[in-house]
Amino acid sequence: MDTEGPEADTPLERELDLLMRRQGLQVPTAYKAGVLAGYEDLRRMTAHLRQPRDAESEPANVFQLDALLRGR
Amino acid sequence: MKPLHELSIAEAGALLRSGQLSSGALTEHALARIASIDEQVRAFILVTRERALEDAHRADLELRAGVDRGPLHGIPYALKDIFDTAGIRTTCHSKLRQDHVPTEDAFVEGRLKAGGAVLLGKLATHEFALGGPSFDLPFPPARNPWNLEHFTGGSSSGSAAAVAAGLLRFAMGSDTSGSIRGPACFCGTVGFKPTYGRVSRRGTFPLSYALDHCGPLTWTVEDAALALQVVAGHDALDPGSADVPVPDYTSNLHAGVHGLRFAYPRHHFAEAEGTSPEVIAALDAAARKLTELGATVEEVRLPDFRLFSACGRVIMIAEGYAIHERDLRERPLDFARYTYQRLILGATLSAADLTQAFRLRRELTVALNAGVLKHHDALLTATGVGPAPHLDAFPADWPLKMPMQTIPYNVTGNPALTLPAGFSSTGLPLGLQFVGRIFDEPTVLRAGVALEGALGVRDRRPGLARTAHA
Numbered sequence: 001m002d003t004e005g006p007e008a009d010t011p012l013e014r015e016l017d018l019l020m021r022r023q024g025l026q027v028p029t030a031y032k033a034g035v036l037a038g039y040e041d042l043r044r045m046t047a048h049l050r051q052p053r054d055a056e057s058e059p060a061n062v063f064q065l066d067a068l069l070r071g072r
Numbered sequence: 073m074k075p076l077h078e079l080s081i082a083e084a085g086a087l088l089r090s091g092q093l094s095s096g097a098l099t100e101h102a103l104a105r106i107a108s109i110d111e112q113v114r115a116f117i118l119v120t121r122e123r124a125l126e127d128a129h130r131a132d133l134e135l136r137a138g139v140d141r142g143p144l145h146g147i148p149y150a151l152k153d154i155f156d157t158a159g160i161r162t163t164c165h166s167k168l169r170q171d172h173v174p175t176e177d178a179f180v181e182g183r184l185k186a187g188g189a190v191l192l193g194k195l196a197t198h199e200f201a202l203g204g205p206s207f208d209l210p211f212p213p214a215r216n217p218w219n220l221e222h223f224t225g226g227s228s229s230g231s232a233a234a235v236a237a238g239l240l241r242f243a244m245g246s247d248t249s250g251s252i253r254g255p256a257c258f259c260g261t262v263g264f265k266p267t268y269g270r271v272s273r274r275g276t277f278p279l280s281y282a283l284d285h286c287g288p289l290t291w292t293v294e295d296a297a298l299a300l301q302v303v304a305g306h307d308a309l310d311p312g313s314a315d316v317p318v319p320d321y322t323s324n325l326h327a328g329v330h331g332l333r334f335a336y337p338r339h340h341f342a343e344a345e346g347t348s349p350e351v352i353a354a355l356d357a358a359a360r361k362l363t364e365l366g367a368t369v370e371e372v373r374l375p376d377f378r379l380f381s382a383c384g385r386v387i388m389i390a391e392g393y394a395i396h397e398r399d400l401r402e403r404p405l406d407f408a409r410y411t412y413q414r415l416i417l418g419a420t421l422s423a424a425d426l427t428q429a430f431r432l433r434r435e436l437t438v439a440l441n442a443g444v445l446k447h448h449d450a451l452l453t454a455t456g457v458g459p460a461p462h463l464d465a466f467p468a469d470w471p472l473k474m475p476m477q478t479i480p481y482n483v484t485g486n487p488a489l490t491l492p493a494g495f496s497s498t499g500l501p502l503g504l505q506f507v508g509r510i511f512d513e514p515t516v517l518r519a520g521v522a523l524e525g526a527l528g529v530r531d532r533r534p535g536l537a538r539t540a541h542a
């Protein structure tokens with residue numbers, strides 16, 4: 001598997017490489033350009049998530065006893 | 073009588089019960105159509121011919137003995153190949169699972185078996201219900217029966233293609249960000265994503281625990297109601313399954329829309345990048361038609377579409393990465409390019425990203441349900457922002473951006489039905505959606521039946537479905 005691509009040449013690519021290395025991952029060279037394009041999209045999306053919100057914006061957590069006890 | 077493959081579930085069911093038609097004949101006809109047409113459409117990954125003939129024989133014997141298992145008794149169907157079928161290969165359309173044979177049925181398959189339906193086989197999907205169209209997998213992608221050079225949409229690609237080609241009248245799909253409604257829209261079928269928790273996902277390969285839904289793809293809205301009747305219901309072994317009584321989905325189907333109030337978030341699709349004027353015109357015409365039928369249609373504003381999209385996609389990518397992390401690390405080149413490129417992005421998300429997405433999800437769900445749907449019976453919107461793109465439009469390296477209008481209702485969990493709104497100038501289907509209150513599938517289906525009849529779009533079928541194999 002070819003994972004040794006050329007040196008990253010943009011800040012975004014260096015950031016992606018760092019995040020992947022931190023997870024112990026190496027993106028195959030053949031897939032790299034697409035992953036980088038997707039990462040750029042994803043960064044735009046995560047920026048939308050980071051807006052002020054109040055304490056009521058809490059994810060719901062509902063548990064069903066039947067489901068929790070399955071297999072016991 | 074209509075050609076057998078154009079009979080709806082209700083029509084075929086009536087003939088089966090009157091003895092004018094046998095499930096064996098219906099099944100043989102479907103198998104013959106698959107043999108003659110599917111070489112072009114590629115909807116099926118696996119045809120379970122022997123099982124189908126056995127199921128049909130049993131269904132006929134039972135009906136003759138007075139045993140009626142319900143609306144799908146004797147009706148042929150097929151499953152997207154992420155639904156487990158005991159003893160039958162279930163691949164997720166992936167090299168990673170191409171020899172996988174489950175030992176248990178998915179909950180949905182169990183319901184269909186118990187309901188006397190006839191399994192024709194397993195259908196193409198995008199790998200692990202994500203990405204596509206991919207040509208670097210063990211099986212080819214399904215083709216759009218309206219024009220074989222165009223995309224089916226995905227990921228329930230084979231389900232939509234099979235229904236549109238008249239290979240069957242009902243197939244099961246799954247929907248995480250639009251995977252039932254997108255292909256149904258592009259292939260001109262009906263597709264119904266019911267409320268989150270309404271249909272069990274046990275035994276269905278997950279993409280995102282928080283967003284996955286299972287539902288039917290059919291030719292008519294009435295058939296979607298009949299299929300949902302059989303597969304809906306609580307399953308204590310699916311942690312996301314809701315213990316909410318299942319109503320009779322057909323009792324109020326033909327009540328019309330007189331007196332109903334529809335919200336029309338036109339800005340979501342009309343202001344989206346790249347929306348076809350034909351889609352806007354078709355949706356405006358549908359809104360006028362509802363008014364002519366006695367309903368009220370009021371334009372409303374929902375939160376920015378980009379918030380729904382960001383919320384849904386971050387959750388989907390994070391959960392999908394968690395599910396596939398080991399294979400992404402150890403066997404990256406065994407995924408299709410598009411699948412890998414999407415899933416691996418989960419490695420770049422932080423705990424804070426996911427938490428903020430779930431917080432935003434609550435805000436958006438409240439805005440839709442306690443806001444707009446408190447004052448309206450249902451919502452009318454587009455499904456896709458254009459017709460199915462040509463397969464050549466997909467770049468080699470990264471999937472084509474297609475801003476479907478479907479993901480908001482995976483984020484909120486509301487029931488969402490797509491049906492054809494009309495056709496583009498190129499002869500490809502355009503789609504609209506009705507979105508209802510939580511667990512109010514009956515109102516969504518009722519609106520769908522009314523508009524389907526008023527728009528008169530069901531008599532037009534792909535040429536391939538009409539001309540090939542009598």
